[in-house]
Amino acid sequence: MNVKDLRPRARTILKWNELNVGDTLMVNFNEENPGKRGFSYDAEITTLKxxxxxxxxxxxxxxxxxxxxxxxxxxxxxxxxxxxxxxxGAHPISFADGKFLRKNDPECDLCGGDPDKKCHTCSCHKYGEKQEPNMQLLCDECNMAYHIYCLNPPLDEVPEEEYWYFPCCKTDSSEVVKAGEKLKMSKKKAKMPSSSTES
Incomplete structure (x- = not known):
């Protein structure tokens, strides 16, 4: 691709009085949750009040x-x-342009991805600690992470199984579907992410 055909990174923030209906510009929008920060998209102004x-x-x-x-x-x-x-074809970005930070969706809505802040959602679900991410297991049912040494009983090493479940998420034997039977749905399972798939 030729450099003259590349569009440079957005760097100019437009003030409210510079906007007009019909203008094409770049905005931050969250497709899945419009009330939160998302990603940058090109957009055309339809209403300005x-x-x-x-x-x-x-x-x-x-x-x-x-x-x-x-x-x-x-x-x-x-x-x-x-x-x-x-x-x-616009000139490349330099220090003369000043700060041109464009914010994207944070890694975690609760802690904003701050490595020094404890978080039970994006880190170890039990204690919220972020150290040793290589020692964390991700539950295939609830999608929460746990350090192997925070489990009860603790594990000595990361298991090699393809799927791992936190003990309280593990399917009990009464819910196992035998060959030829239909899928049963308990109240607990109906709330879990796996209930939205048929696998």
Missing amino acids: TISRTKKELRVKIFLGGSEGTLNDCRVIFVDEIFKVEKP
Whole structure:
């Protein structure tokens, strides 16, 4: 690919008074959870309203890219992080451009991916410690991680089995489906992620 055809990284934040209906720009949007931080998408402004000095409403048509099409009437939460779409061939980024940080969805909604903060969601579910990630097991049922030495009883080494389940998630023998039987669903299992698949 020729360098003149490459679009440089977005670096110019647009102020509210620089926006107009019909403009194409780059916004942060979360497709799965519109109330939270997501990823950067090209978008076209469809609605622009100033409700009060501090409250603004921006609705856009999101361009998903390629054959994926568009998402219509999407409300942009982060109206202070609207980026200009750079034209191909623009000068490369240098220190003269200043800070041009673009934020993406954090690794964890609770701790924001902070390595020094304890978190029971993205780290060891029992104690929240983040050290020794290579000693953590991920439960194939609840998707929570556990250090092998935090388990009861603790394990000496990471098991080689393809699937591993935390003891409270392990299927009890009364729920095992025998050949020719239909899948049974207990109240506990109905709430687990595996209930949405038939495997």
